Amino acid sequence: MAATDNDLVERICRGDAAGLALLAERYDGEAYALAYRLLQNAATAEDIRQTAFLRAFGRLGEFNGRAAFSTWLFRIVINLCRDWHRSQRVREKVLQKARDAHLQEQAAAPATGDGPEEAEMGRRVARAVRALPRQAREVVVMRHYMDLKFTEIAEILETPVSTVKSRMAVGLKLLRDSLEDIQL
Amino acid sequence: MSGSSETQMNCETVREELPALLYDELEDTVRQRVEEHLRQCEACRAELTGYRRAMHMLDEWSEVERPSQPRRERAIRPGRRGWRRVGPAVVGAAAAAIAFAVLSLLGLSVSYNEGRLLLTFGSSPDVRPGAPDEAFAEHLPALRTAVQEAMDTRIATLLEGLETDLVEIVNAEGQRQLLLVHALDQRRETDLRQFAAAVDVLVQRQEEETQRAQRFQADMMAWRTSMENRLPQTTDKQEPKEKS
Ligand SMILES: [Zn+2]
Numbered sequence: 078m079a080a081t082d083n084d085l086v087e088r089i090c091r092g093d094a095a096g097l098a099l100l101a102e103r104y105d106g107e108a109y110a111l112a113y114r115l116l117q118n119a120a121t122a123e124d125i126r127q128t129a130f131l132r133a134f135g136r137l138g139e140f141n142g143r144a145a146f147s148t149w150l151f152r153i154v155i156n157l158c159r160d161w162h163r164s165q166r167v168r169e170k171v172l173q174k175a176r177d178a179h180l181q182e183q184a185a186a187p188a189t190g191d192g193p194e195e196a197e198m199g200r201r202v203a204r205a206v207r208a209l210p211r212q213a214r215e216v217v218v219m220r221h222y223m224d225l226k227f228t229e230i231a232e233i234l235e236t237p238v239s240t241v242k243s244r245m246a247v248g249l250k251l252l253r254d255s256l257e258d259i260q261l
Numbered sequence: 262m263s264g265s266s267e268t269q270m271n272c273e274t275v276r277e278e279l280p281a282l283l284y285d286e287l288e289d290t291v292r293q294r295v296e297e298h299l300r301q302c303e304a305c306r307a308e309l310t311g312y313r314r315a316m317h318m319l320d321e322w323s324e325v326e327r328p329s330q331p332r333r334e335r336a337i338r339p340g341r342r343g344w345r346r347v348g349p350a351v352v353g354a355a356a357a358a359i360a361f362a363v364l365s366l367l368g369l370s371v372s373y374n375e376g377r378l379l380l381t382f383g384s385s386p387d388v389r390p391g392a393p394d395e396a397f398a399e400h401l402p403a404l405r406t407a408v409q410e411a412m413d414t415r416i417a418t419l420l421e422g423l424e425t426d427l428v429e430i431v432n433a434e435g436q437r438q439l440l441l442v443h444a445l446d447q448r449r450e451t452d453l454r455q456f457a458a459a460v461d462v463l464v465q466r467q468e469e470e471t472q473r474a475q476r477f478q479a480d481m482m483a484w485r486t487s488m489e490n491r492l493p494q495t496t497d498k499q500e501p502k503e504k505s
Contacts, residue, residue: 110325123328202322220284221319227286245280252315259318 082146089137101130104147107223108154114218115158117176117207125157132157144232151223152233155215162211177204198259205255213248216241270298275305279312 080088080099088096108129113122133140133150140149180200206214215234219225227245231238275298281287282295299306 113325119326119328198318198321199324200322202318206319206322217319220280221316227281227284239277242277242280246276246312249280249283249312249315252318253311256315256318 083142086137086140086142086146089134097134100146101134104150105130107147108150111151111154111218111223112158114206114222115155115214116161117203121161125154125161128157129154148229148232151219151225152235155233159211180204201259202252202256205252208255209248209251213244213251216244217248217252220245270294272298272302272305275299275302276308279305279309282309283312283316 080096082100082103085096085100085103089100105126109122109126112125112129113119116122116125129150132153140146206217209217216230219230219233220227225233227238227241231241234241275295278287278291278295282292287295299309
């Protein structure tokens, strides 16, 4: 029988360190994926994953168990992504161009693995997601890729559910427009 | 026609619910009302179709790229003994084994050895829970210096230098330079910042522990003083009382 997150948190607070590793392992992949989908940079996502866990465990005393541990952890990840964006805006702009250039290069090169069309489509969608306003992008990523419910997202963002839904609508609308020419 | 007026939804309300409809998060009663409106309203149907299309297109982006170096790949899962490697060789300057381990109240310990930063979950023999770790405090200035030096040399040259030139590069140069920037960015070492963050966490805990110890000590002193004041007769010959 797997321990619940809150069981593990409780164990950790009692000094049982094994709970820490279990909890970290449980959310490693998701914390990374969330940061990666939001920032689309592997090195930075890895940074944020590590920092998020350090921060989460360093401040476990502040975690009051009212929300789920995952909610709290994802909120930390989101905040780190926001901080990163804020502090790196100029740099990010340039690196973004660099990434796009890299992607174009890749697209021009012969396909590897996936069919060329498939891979190209994925990259276009990734670019379209990246181009979304931050608030819409956060919601789209969490709802579609992390499979979190609107209520859970609302809790993570500390925002009303109605706001979350309307950000999702904005996101879908923008995606629809920017990917208009793609044939599915 | 069907449905009373109180169950009628207007286009605006319906559209607010479309994302929840798409992701199957509407309560039955609301969903029925939304669907009823959709049956009658072509504009909202078209809107839904567009959203649905966008939603399906999102599936095309499936790949989550993993960090480039294989060691990072490994870092995703803790090893058998719970060791988690946070960084590669960090600095030459601090090469001599500065080793320290601090166990927080949580059982998280960080050690720095031969230029490698290790995070470990679980107890290790080096680790003494509870008491402030003097060995760590001793090494702290050296660590700080090491981090600072490393930051100065590597980050300053690699990243900051890069940043100042970035805008110009983009304006003046083309594709090749951008690719170079991308490659550099992919390869940049992120570990120093992790190291700094880890040190901050440790420092903070160390300070908390020290404060706690100081508070305890102060309490004990106060208690002793009060006891002495209250019971002046219980003299101890080893400790002569002050005389006036
Ligand atoms: Zn309508």
